[in-house]
Amino acid sequence: MSLKVSIVTTTYNSQKTLEETIKSVLSQSYKDIEYIIIDGNSSDGTIEIVSKYRDRISKFISEPDNGIYDAMNKGLKLATGDVVGILNSDDVYCDNNVVAKVVDIFNQTDSDSVYGDLYYVKEDDLTNVVRYWKSSVFKKGSFKKGWHPAHPTFFVKKEIYEKYGYFDLSMEVSADFELMLRFLEKYNISAKYIPQVIVKMRMGGESNSSIKNIIKGNRSILKAFDKNHIKVNKILYPLYRFFPKIIQILKKGKGSY
16 A cells, blocks of 8 residues: 655754755655655745755745744644654654655554654764664553653654644643653554664754753643643652663663663
């Protein structure tokens, strides 16, 4: 079965990294890809970079928005693919066959979602791995123990977004966590895990760039549990999230997230 895949990239003043992101999508061996770029009215060279590849980009919008999750929602609503993946403007796919592998899993299993592992890399060196986010097979209740998929690796059927909703803009830095929590734990969508790295993510991001944002993210994550009526130990939960990350940094992948 041939599936159409929509890839959404959100960007704002990302001229330093955007071109590598675009190339990693356009070089995919799987050809039935709809590539959508949503720009927040950048003032650097972002628009000029997009214009170089405009004939291979399906949809492009550049206008003010209310942050990254608002931009993601715009892209999701424009997407016409059977499956949607989100690749931010400082991330890249690990090789040219990532989307083909993801589609194979969807075809073999008819799962609602597919996810894999992720490398955190140095901002200026995609070959320098700082941390290996090694995921695992999803089990009901795993989110309460600090587990969740790496969002940039999370491919989901478009119909799931249409049925269960988009990113909750009230969640600030953790709307991606809330969406995955809602889909997997609350609505029990099916998920398949690819035990290999499929995305490289540069260090520094909306929820990783400062201690202040990490604290803000933890508060937002606890709010996500409340919004979805899932009980969690609010004292232990931050520890459940913290220690696996330290282990991964020290071992660069010999732990499980």
